[in-house]
Amino acid sequence: MTSIRIVDLEKRFGATKALSDVNLVIEKGEFFTLLGPSGCGKTTLLRTIAGFYRQDRGEVWLGDERVDEVPAYKRDTGMVFQNYAVFPHMTVFENVAYGLRVRKLSKADIDRRVAASLKSVHLEGYEKRTPDQLSGGQQQRVGLARAMAIEPRVLLFDEPLSNLDAKLRVEMRDEIRAVQKQLGITAVYVTHDQEEALVVSDRIAVISAGRVQQIGAPWDVYKDPANLFVASFVGKVNLLDAELGASAGAGLRHARAGGLDLVVPDPMNPSGNSVKLAFRPEDAVEDPSAENENVLAGIVADSSFLGAVASLDIDCSGKRLVIERHRPRAGEVPPPGSSTSFAVPPRCLMVFDGATGERLRPATSSTDGGWK
């Protein structure tokens, strides 16, 4: 069990900066996810930790050891690859034993550890199979068993589920999570799938354009995004350009977004009156009454029934907004063309700086900060 520390890291490929100013501390035994769109630098960061890339600036620490000059094969990190990278010319047993043989373990130890690793990924009895006899999911289990078998200081996952079908992905992610907790090993997990990140992680670093945008628990990243990028990358969000107006009392403020008059949390130190407002589709209140503020009316442009929720695409004075209705009952999904109305509670509206996209938090308690 080892912590990982990244200090002022910078990595360039030719003229392009793949990573800059990356500072992270990943605690012992933590399941830490690097989340971001493709090309954001998350894989580069993982490969720098593994030693496949040498950073241009900054430090990488595994526990108390600074590993900048340690070649990849001496770093003792167990990596699980996106396309499995199971050796096609070896049996399942030989694959899992590979790293143990490199470490010159006794035959008895190798047998024992291979068996234990295969058991924890539910592949007992598959020792003699070759990879071409395995499904994608099974191959990835071999990849996981192989990485675990060497009892590495940290486990590194490079989008391990992206080549699997949807059902298997859910199954495997739960299994990865279970194995990691059982071993208590530090894990760094790269993914572009925000749902996957929310489910498996202890903490998430959201990365964009080579920079860490926010580090936090899944709850914080989703409910309290640090900037517009995090808000829109993690989960769905409705965005409105708005001008701040006069105070509305009780830590609230008026804002005008196009033709809509809204009341929003009064932000601390806005750099100007031009802001962006955001709210999540599930935060719209279905049944607006007189007590509710921010009641919006519009025409349903499109509606889709997704089982647990119905998603409505609503045209509000020329602005398209998406809201969700939970557990819709028969006749509750309005057809396109019908008019409807909903409310957005002020505390559900997040305010961002219009120019920088940085979050402008209210002076009083954070929006929706606790369990409702």
Added chain:
Amino acid sequence: MSARSLSSAPRRADIWTLVTLGGFALVIAFLVYPLADVFRYSFTDKETGVLSLSNWAEFLSKKYYIRAFLNSMFVSLTITFFSVLLGVPLAFFTTRYRIRGSALLNTVAVLALLSPPFIGAYSWITMLGRNGFLRTALASVGIQLPPIYGALGIILADSLQYYPFVTLMTAGALTTIDRSLEEASENLGASSYRTFFRVTLPLVLPSVTGGALISFMMSLSNFGTPMIIGGNFLVLPTLAYNLFTSEIAERPGMASTVSLILMICAAVVIGLQQWASSRRKYASMLVNRPIRKDLGGLSSVLAHLVCYAIVALSALPLAVVVFFSFKNTNGPVFVPGFGLESYRQIFFDVPKTVTNSFLYSFAAVVLIASVGTMLGFVVARRRTLAVKFLDPLLMIPYIVPGTVLGIGYIVAFNRKPFMLVGTATIIVMTYFIRRLPYSVRSAASILKQIDPALEEAGINLGSPPGRTFRTVTLPLMKAGIVSGAIMSWVTSMNELSASILLYVGRTMTMPIKVYLSVLDGYFGTASAMSTILLVVTGIALYLVNRWTGKSGASVVVAA
């Protein structure tokens, strides 16, 4: 992730740094150094010995030289034309329609392609030469044929040898076109005729061009065929050879100039080929492989006729050679009856020639496979600045015809520090260097199909780079390396154009013996020796087939 190709090389020196350095040493000693001599000779005045353009001025001013250049262009272009004319229909019919025995047709075509580069020439002489049996037979019924010596003979022999390049590359493209593309065209209302010309042909055109350019390249640098059947019709390789070896007026400077002109032509052609193949990006999303259709009635008969006629014509010279090898001879004269006399002569009179050929090719192949694989790894996986310089240097032999390399070697290795002329080493090095770029390229392309993540997995699990290469990369490359090595062995066994300049009595090889026997009119010995070479080539092709489960065809194209 695209960044992977930029995978920054480790800063520490490892085994691959050593390989890169070794690659540079090899290229400088056995390529740059001898070719520098060719340059030096070409730009040195023969009288005064000072730097001068006199050789070039002479080349451009004398009809004799210009004619050889034009001859080269003429025969190469004509051969290319016929290669396409024969190669494309054969490829289309065998890949798109059910042709009985198409596997056999394929094998025979590849055998013709890989046969020693002059068997065709002298076989046509035995058929249509001055006393050729076909000519005599036809003359007896009143049909007079034009003389075979000269351009006609070269074109005949080489077209029938090189068309399989076009066939193989075109067939390769035709079998990897997604069937859905043609189906889409027909679904949109195009007739199958229109579909062929608007969809299929444009998709395979880059491959046809690629095959045609290889044919051009091979005929341009071919030495054996024009030497045997060319008569007074000089082309650039034979001109260079004559200028260099002529006992009356040895002209190394002029021979070097001709060599450089050959290399320039070859470089232009290679450039065109690279350009053509860089445009071949169509066959990427292969979902539905094309299927062979059944042809009915007359069209089936016609298609079979075309395919069998083409392949039979190219197999004819080989068959004639095998036939004559079993005919009894008395010195240079064939006498009635059949026997193993010609083979007996080889094994009793020149057994060393046979053992030399096997020994030298074997030694060369060991070098080619091991060095080529390691350099291929460096080229494919370690794109350091040094490797980016090394890569194009390694490709130089592509544009150096055998004759040119031979001239360079004689000049450079006939003095200190490398006194190699007359040794077996120089022959082995010739085979090795001539084949090296193919081996490096083939290793690199095998590596491109091996996910780098596999090697990273090995490294990540604690295995150092050398051990990872041995335990992960090499086993995955094995099939490709072995089949490539067998192909290299075949080409080394059949090498003539460089070794003809470098051999001495005790380092004579089979192709040289065949060539000399043909010159002396000992067709029996030549036929028997050629038959041995053919059988060896056939066995090698069979082995490649067994080893990779692919036909030798795909290996030829890959190489």
